[in-house]
Amino acid sequence: MSAVTESVRVASHGNAFTRSVRDSLVVAKRNLIRMVRIPEVVIFGLIQPIMFVVLFSYVFGGSLDIGGSTSPQVYREFLMAGIFAQTVTFATAGAGAGIAEDMHKGLIDRFRSLPMARGAVLTGRTLADMVQTALTLLVLAIVALLVGWRTHTSIGEVLGAFGLLLLTGYAFTWIGAVIGLSVRTPEAATSGGLVWLFPVTFVSNAFVDSSNMTPWLRHIADWNPFSATVQACRELFGNPGVSTSDAWPMQHPVWASVIYSVLIIAVFRTLAVRKYRSAAA
Amino acid sequence: MPGAIQAEGLVKTFGDVKALDGVDLEVPEGTVLGLLGPNGAGKTTTVRCLTTLLRPDSGRAVVAGIDVLKHPDAVRRSIGLSGQFAAVDEYLTGRENLQMVGQLYQMRAKAARARADELLEQFHLADAADRTAKTYSGGMRRRLDLAAALVVSPPVMFMDEPTTGLDPRNRQQLWDVIKDLVSGGTTLLLTTQYLEEADHLAHDIAVVDQGKVIAQGTSDQLKARTGGERVEVVVHEREHIRTAAALLDKYSLRGLGQGDTTVEEHMRKITTPVSGGAKLLAEIIRELDAEGIEIDDIGLRRPTLDDVFLSLTGHVAESAQSDDEEAAK
Structure with a gap:
């Protein structure tokens, strides 16, 4: 019986919440160390959005009509919110692949045999992904400034936009966590984490003015959670092409973006933790 | 406890x-x-x-x-x-x-x-x-x-x-x-x-x-559940197999349900269940020698866990060829 009294004593060191925070940070640190030791992952994660910035700016810039203007400069300013938002959602694939790899290698078994908080392995991973997303956004913002993107609002509003982007990215990594726990291999998690993001990010206001779409597609685009973040960023950056649609998320994009993100986290975190508890390598 | x-x-x-x-x-x-x-x-x-x-x-x-x-x-x-x-x-x-x-x-x-x-x-x-x-x-x-x-x-x-x-x-x-x-x-x-x-x-x-x-x-x-010891003899000449087998059979514990003396012709090997340990082994060697039978190898073999496994399950313990199957569970 000594083991029981011992365990009670250990458990009383902190309540469940502080234990959960502590364990999540331990796991986050582990994932950050990995990112530093495998810099290829971070670097390749940067190349794709930078390529999009350059390609979209120079290929589409000047041929797309944004709010009645076809000036390349207008399109570039319009485009950036879309690229930023797309980039943060692509963190989904990284989170999914990382978790699938941990399952595959037996690390999830080790973690599950330890007296640690149940959600901490996943929270730690998603927190580390958020740090990587922040880094990616920083580099991307510099590239965007170089090709001519400018903000026309206060520093507070600009930082607010980046905050919303991070929150959106964080929410999407929880979708990645569910995918990672559902597939058998890291490769499947990467492709499974990416394929559905193309329709989600393209049937939106990210790269084109959604008011030019056929009505049914425009409805989807206007209510797409992803569009809310893009619209919110355009508004907060003071960039052109803010949608005039009367759909609620387009009228109140900041609120819509926050609500969507919180909902996604609530649903997918619950699913992911439930899957984790019964996970089998 | x-x-x-x-x-x-x-x-x-x-x-x-x-x-x-x-x-x-x-x-x-x-x-x-x-x-x-x-x-x-x-x-x-x-x-x-x-x-x-x-x-x-x-x-x-x-x-x-x-x-x-x-x-x-x-x-x-x-x-x-x-x-x-x-x-x-x-x-x-x-x-x-x-x-x-x-x-x-x-x-x-x-x-x-x-x-x-x-x-x-x-x-x-x-x-x-x-x-x-x-x-x-x-x-x-x-x-x-x-x-x-x-x-x-x-x-x-x-x-x-x-x-x-x-x-x-x-x-x-x-x-x-x-x-x-x-x-x-x-x-x-x-x-x-x-x-x-x-x-x-x-x-x-x-x-x-x-x-x-x-x-x-x-x-x-x-x-012990699998049975006791066995004597294994490998004779040098093929024509000595019969004589040696007959000689060894005298020591066999056949009547106790321990199985017969077996002969593996191609390996010139004779195996018989015995009890009596090393002393018996010395006796067998002397008798074989007296008969003029040259031997390549002789040994007292105790059952291994392989034998145990075989007798309990009716199949041989597998080697590590399909690790992944069990891991998949």
Whole structure:
């Protein structure tokens, strides 16, 4: 019986919440160390959005009509919110692949045999992904400034936009966590984490003015959670092409973006933790 | 005194496959139980149930005095698990791996680091402490994995095929580590498909086949069930086989249900069940010599656990060819 009294004593060191925070940070640190030791992952994660910035700016810039203007400069300013938002959602694939790899290698078994908080392995991973997303956004913002993107609002509003982007990215990594726990291999998690993001990010206001779409597609685009973040960023950056649609998320994009993100986290975190508890390598 | 590990009627079904079909086990405190069986017998599933990784469909299990199904988190504080795959993070150094595990056992960062250093020293990994586990050899990774399972010196340890895939030298090294550990009073449940390993490390052996424990006892008890010793003679000349067989047959314990004298013609080998040990062997050699029969080899053979396994299950213990199947569960 000594083991029981011992365990009670250990458990009383902190309540469940502080234990959960502590364990999540331990796991986050582990994932950050990995990112530093495998810099290829971070670097390749940067190349794709930078390529999009350059390609979209120079290929589409000047041929797309944004709010009645076809000036390349207008399109570039319009485009950036879309690229930023797309980039943060692509963190989904990284989170999914990382978790699938941990399952595959037996690390999830080790973690599950330890007296640690149940959600901490996943929270730690998603927190580390958020740090990587922040880094990616920083580099991307510099590239965007170089090709001519400018903000026309206060520093507070600009930082607010980046905050919303991070929150959106964080929410999407929880979708990645569910995918990672559902597939058998890291490769499947990467492709499974990416394929559905193309329709989600393209049937939106990210790269084109959604008011030019056929009505049914425009409805989807206007209510797409992803569009809310893009619209919110355009508004907060003071960039052109803010949608005039009367759909609620387009009228109140900041609120819509926050609500969507919180909902996604609530649903997918619950699913992911439930899957984790019964996970089998 | 209750056992450190007790399981009663564990049943676990995956789809149509009954992985566990009522497993009963009892491991007294401070002893080692070897769970022996071929791939797919249910060894890993049993360990997963006892270590809270898997919930059995029915049955009961108590580990370190704590009910596994009712208080899994309390069980996790009292156990260490070392798996079939060396579950260490290959991009973390040896020290970082152990420190992380320590912190997740709820140790303070500083205490976890001190404990990591201690274990690295103990497992001869101190020189490699600051290298990533990716650069470690297979044997080093296993040692690191085992060290990770020992961070809090848990009273009860589970090792799932700890030496699968290791070369003989590394296997021997790991066996020494495990023996040290057990002499310190840790209760250990070890799964293996190497009969030699169970013989070497375990006090008690439970033979598992098709989700059930089909025999349990000490290695000697199990061997006794299979029968006693045998004399094996290999004669030099093929024409001597008949004479030698007749001579050996006089010593056969045939009447006691131990089987007949057998002749393997192509190997010029004669085997007969006997009792009487080394003294008998000397007598047989003298008689063969008197008959002028030249022999290439003679020996007293005690049954191995291979024989035990064969006689209990009716099939030979498999080699490690389909590890992945069991792992998939």
